[in-house]
Amino acid sequence: MKAIAVEPGAGDPVVVEKPVPEPAAGEALVRTLRVGVDGTDHEVIRGAHGELPAGSDRLVLGHEAVGVVEDPNGTDLERGEVVAPTVRRPPNGTNEYFERGEPDMAPEGAYLERGIVGAHGFMAEYFTSPAETLVPVPPELAELGFLVEPISITEKALEHAQAARSTVHWEPESAIVLGNGSLGLVTLAMFEEVLDIERTYCLGKRDRPDPSIDLIDDLGGTYIDSRETSVPEIPDAHEPMDLVYEATGYAKHPFDTVEALAPNGVGALVGVPDDWSFEIDGGRLHRELVLHNKALVGTVNSNRGHFEAAVDTLASIPGWVTDDLVTGVYGLDEFERAFERNESVIKTAVEFDTR
Amino acid sequence: MKAIAVEPGAGDPVVVEKPVPEPAAGEALVRTLRVGVDGTDHEVIRGAHGELPAGSDRLVLGHEAVGVVEDPNGTDLERGEVVAPTVRRPPNGTNEYFERGEPDMAPEGAYLERGIVGAHGFMAEYFTSPAETLVPVPPELAELGFLVEPISITEKALEHAQAARSTVHWEPESAIVLGNGSLGLVTLAMFEEVLDIERTYCLGKRDRPDPSIDLIDDLGGTYIDSRETSVPEIPDAHEPMDLVYEATGYAKHPFDTVEALAPNGVGALVGVPDDWSFEIDGGRLHRELVLHNKALVGTVNSNRGHFEAAVDTLASIPGWVTDDLVTGVYGLDEFERAFERNESVIKTAVEFDTR
Numbered sequence: 285m286k287a288i289a290v291e292p293g294a295g296d297p298v299v300v301e302k303p304v305p306e307p308a309a310g311e312a313l314v315r316t317l318r319v320g321v322d323g324t325d326h327e328v329i330r331g332a333h334g335e336l337p338a339g340s341d342r343l344v345l346g347h348e349a350v351g352v353v354e355d356p357n358g359t360d361l362e363r364g365e366v367v368a369p370t371v372r373r374p375p376n377g378t379n380e381y382f383e384r385g386e387p388d389m390a391p392e393g394a395y396l397e398r399g400i401v402g403a404h405g406f407m408a409e410y411f412t413s414p415a416e417t418l419v420p421v422p423p424e425l426a427e428l429g430f431l432v433e434p435i436s437i438t439e440k441a442l443e444h445a446q447a448a449r450s451t452v453h454w455e456p457e458s459a460i461v462l463g464n465g466s467l468g469l470v471t472l473a474m475f476e477e478v479l480d481i482e483r484t485y486c487l488g489k490r491d492r493p494d495p496s497i498d499l500i501d502d503l504g505g506t507y508i509d510s511r512e513t514s515v516p517e518i519p520d521a522h523e524p525m526d527l528v529y530e531a532t533g534y535a536k537h538p539f540d541t542v543e544a545l546a547p548n549g550v551g552a553l554v555g556v557p558d559d560w561s562f563e564i565d566g567g568r569l570h571r572e573l574v575l576h577n578k579a580l581v582g583t584v585n586s587n588r589g590h591f592e593a594a595v596d597t598l599a600s601i602p603g604w605v606t607d608d609l610v611t612g613v614y615g616l617d618e619f620e621r622a623f624e625r626n627e628s629v630i631k632t633a634v635e636f637d638t639r
Numbered sequence: 640m641k642a643i644a645v646e647p648g649a650g651d652p653v654v655v656e657k658p659v660p661e662p663a664a665g666e667a668l669v670r671t672l673r674v675g676v677d678g679t680d681h682e683v684i685r686g687a688h689g690e691l692p693a694g695s696d697r698l699v700l701g702h703e704a705v706g707v708v709e710d711p712n713g714t715d716l717e718r719g720e721v722v723a724p725t726v727r728r729p730p731n732g733t734n735e736y737f738e739r740g741e742p743d744m745a746p747e748g749a750y751l752e753r754g755i756v757g758a759h760g761f762m763a764e765y766f767t768s769p770a771e772t773l774v775p776v777p778p779e780l781a782e783l784g785f786l787v788e789p790i791s792i793t794e795k796a797l798e799h800a801q802a803a804r805s806t807v808h809w810e811p812e813s814a815i816v817l818g819n820g821s822l823g824l825v826t827l828a829m830f831e832e833v834l835d836i837e838r839t840y841c842l843g844k845r846d847r848p849d850p851s852i853d854l855i856d857d858l859g860g861t862y863i864d865s866r867e868t869s870v871p872e873i874p875d876a877h878e879p880m881d882l883v884y885e886a887t888g889y890a891k892h893p894f895d896t897v898e899a900l901a902p903n904g905v906g907a908l909v910g911v912p913d914d915w916s917f918e919i920d921g922g923r924l925h926r927e928l929v930l931h932n933k934a935l936v937g938t939v940n941s942n943r944g945h946f947e948a949a950v951d952t953l954a955s956i957p958g959w960v961t962d963d964l965v966t967g968v969y970g971l972d973e974f975e976r977a978f979e980r981n982e983s984v985i986k987t988a989v990e991f992d993t994r
Binding site: 448548562568579584 | 803
């Protein structure tokens, strides 16, 4: 079978030939439909994040997959069922995090991530995966099923943010997404179409005309150009935010978020920056956190429950949103286009099977 | 009646003569037993925090009170009932925060604080207060009832910290209190005696022999001298912490806390610093928050529910702990001693009535 693999930091992804994998006991064989591309893939490609599988000099990419069960192999799955695979796997045997269904809470060293850390991804014509990692997707969502993984990241982040406010009355009326990439935009869509937040904002640094700004407009959100309005200026320029969702990985954003938040607000952080030292008025931020009951919550990855929630969310996002969000789906013969990045690209996927 | 008042920033507290207050409809008249002194009082005295009541040039101090209902004035309270008053009051009429029982979540401008912000405190022979702000204290705890307010601060902070972890498996085995003042020590006692956390630590910067270090030892906690081990060094020197409770108001601590936390840990912040700019490796801290699912939760003040929880907590803290914690209770004739600060002082109170 064909797979898309990369030697991290040493060039572009290429198509390689690999044997169709044999499912072990408890695993099913899945025929891949589509696999999404995101910023993490680009970090893996440039060698800035992730780890090769033991003994491999190339990593099969892809952690946002949807496929069809080809061989249930004695599991409870059914042949023909559409499924999206979760990403983390235990490094050897299992451990407490996986045992209690919280692989997303496992610390470094206690997990592999398919397509990212120490395990091949899903960008291949077939993959195998334990039945419990394969989350059913309604057949009518099969073409968009590669969005379940990114949505699940936001499901987790919002779950944790809401938990941090669960002991008080908290109904966010204003919310901002920092970042107008695909994860930011899908999160904005969730704010508008699923959570029904009254006033939503999205921060970016692009000029109109731009498809991401068009989508922000069409969703009913307010676009904020970070070159004109910095995050700490947002309360004065617009309003303080009950909820901030940081999806850029810009190192200063968590600290800026404390200033952008309304009293009793919460900032959910999912972006991953590199080291960067800079000065902050830490006294003022500390005081703001305390005197206005603010919270910052970092979250990474997601578990099966978040995937299940993401399937429901995907079903409730209007078709025009996903039509605008997905700017390209490319077959294996032109898979390189799925990795191109320019201002007309929002979200892309590689298509493995069109049957 | 006699009251203890101060002209903020202009000298020491003095005894003043005031009329016994008349309870308004819905208020009870309370005969004061004891009122505790804490760091906030000292900040009010030096004019660094708080606000005079409208039209007053002096503020009656005191926000940690216990008293006896002298005149229920038609409320559901009974004469002779021991009560501890909550601290926040609505600035005029009421507002949504007070209406839903969450005065502690009110932003600046939406509350007064008795003895601190715009309202006289409880350091007087009598005070009046709305019945719903008076929380019953069992008579056998009357002498220690001034500890209900500080304990309620920790009840709220821990409630919020636990809420932030409520969506995942989280049973803290290691916890540290930053600060060996009275609030820090009472929180350490709660970690040990109420929450049964396996390994507890307390950070200070004092030399032995010292009564606060003795109390840490006796509680079974480990004393960490911040002059020898900085907060970011704690994971290597001891272990990463599942829970950090910041009670010093040292501006750098929230940022240091991110480094001291174990994966999936939470830092609860209750201290209030002044402005202070300094450099941090914000990229690394941001990444740590995200990749290890860490959270920071600021909380201030407390509501009636936290006072009720604090009464239960006070009842379950062993007598030897409160004996060691309360280093001095002084009558009106020597009330100045309750405001003295030196290394033999942990917690003091002024006694108004010994009947």
